[in-house]
Amino acid sequence: MKEGLSNVSTLLVNEETNTLFVGGRGAVFALDLNNISREIMQSTTLCKFYFSFQIRCQNYILCLHKINDSDLHVCGTNVYYPTCDHMLEKLKRAKCPFEPAQKHTSGFVDGEFYSATSNNFLGTESIILHSMRNPVRTEFKTSWLNEPSFVNMEIVHESESNPNGDDDKIYVFFTGTAVEFEFYDKLLVSRIARICRGDLGGKHILQRWTLFLKSCLSCSIPELNFHFIIFQDIFLLSRRKWQDSIFYGIFSQQWGRLDISAVCAQSMKNIQEVFSKGSYKGPVTVDHSPVKWMVYRGEVPVPRPGACIDNFARSVGYNTSSDLPDKVLQFVRDHPLMDNSVNPIGNRPVLLRRGSNYTRIVVDRVTEYISFYVDDGYLHKAFSYDGEMFIVEELQLFLSLEPVQSLRLSSEKVELLSLHMESNC
Missing domain, CATH: 2.130.10.10 (YVTN repeat-like/Quinoprotein amine dehydrogenase)
Incomplete structure (x- = not known):
């Protein structure tokens, strides 16, 4: 894992620019998809402080969405004050959780951001939100x-x-x-x-x-x-x-x-x-x-x-x-x-x-086959053929068996990208 990259929680693949974006604690890394050990860029995300006492910056990047080939929509916990960056514009409504353990999901569609997350610090108010001039929610x-x-x-x-x-x-x-x-x-x-x-x-x-x-x-x-x-x-x-x-x-x-x-x-x-x-x-x-x-x-x-x-x-x-x-x-x-x-x-x-x-699944259609990539620390590849499913390959992804947090499939390169959570990745 790249030095300085920890608490990795999300991946984004840009096939057009051959880039893998990795969101972690306090930074977004851009890696070469052809050689993920080569770092193209690192963008540090700074926290704003809303407390009277000094606190270590804990801005966990939880959402990454592609706007175009050069711009991303990025959301982080921002010391329990969730904030998103979109073309340098700060959007202050909660669109990702207040802390990384809370379950969430999001999508970016034609310049519009949708999120399903918690609306408060305790995680007791869950919402599905469309962020726009007049936001709509559940x-x-x-x-x-x-x-x-x-x-x-x-x-x-x-x-x-x-x-x-x-x-x-x-x-x-x-x-x-x-x-x-x-x-x-x-x-x-x-x-x-x-x-x-x-x-x-x-x-x-x-x-x-x-x-x-x-x-x-x-x-x-x-x-x-x-x-x-x-x-x-x-x-x-x-x-x-x-x-x-x-x-x-x-x-x-x-x-x-x-x-x-x-x-x-x-x-x-x-x-x-x-x-x-x-x-x-x-x-x-x-x-x-x-x-x-x-x-x-x-x-x-x-x-x-x-x-x-x-x-x-x-x-x-x-x-x-x-x-x-x-x-x-x-x-x-x-x-x-x-x-x-x-x-x-x-x-x-x-x-x-x-x-x-x-824990995670991605699916790719190859001619008349449908291949499943499903894992629990191991990667199982299965083929569906003639109404039956056959597991044809098993790979151990990491030295220590850990549940995988994210899977992304690069269909053009026929490569599977995965990450798991460790205290020091």
Whole structure:
């Protein structure tokens, strides 16, 4: 590891300039992708001090996103005062966690920054935020986000060649504590949340996300009663047609054998079906009993709550989210959860591995094969062929076995870049 580079937490590959950017404590390093031992540049990130006493600068770089070939969007903890740099402009709203142990994810799309993180020092207020002149975020309600552990964020360009004039979507993946089930203990569930890129918030009611919906992601073996409900990582394998894209996720169990990892594949078609046609679920009070979550059986308002502004919405006079009627906003505020889960392709995992705790996955399509890179300190390479998955290679990545914090695949060079966390990398 490069001298002076410690507490590494994020990687960014720029194929055009053959550069690997590495974010750590107090600095961003630019390394030659052809020879990562050769340093191209080092940019030191200084902290601002907001305390009356002297404190060591602890600015952990947690987010790196490419703006263009020469500019990056960088976010750091900045001594518990999260700050981002974008073309020398300081953005003061929290877009990364207050400290590096808090789970987070982010995305940078066409000059716009999205983040799923904590909004306060204690990590008790979780938000999904779109940073713009008038930022839009989730409600501080357990029915929206309940103790989420954010995993990943991806954009799907659903507006491309779309006959319905639909909007692009931001999908956020996380594990959260279930609120819809009555259970003796905290029950964790894997979630997928959907946001429309054109959502500007409501005018009077719900001056937050007005088009926010979420659902459960299922990954199980029904006949064995194995339910993998804890998200570890997810990867979007994009196809030429966005409808054919597939999400590959790593899941583990909350109880039972904890050394089993499952990889499930979720298709865009199944995800769309749940959000566009599925029933809603919401909290109700029944005979003065505790709140129960039940399927909504009544009349659904028009336009469909949570649906992006499309040709139909525009045809009836709703051109932006701020035009939507109050009854639609009230409904989606109280019914953010879909009743149906998103089931995996084939209704079962594409890969099941005993004795391994997988933490990260990247996927590359090679001719008729799909290769998985999944690891728990070892790197396992698997091929999917003729409906079956075969692990064909195993490599130990580091001298000491450590969970890998980040994986990036350079598809042009067919190289896999990884890092793990040590006190002195």
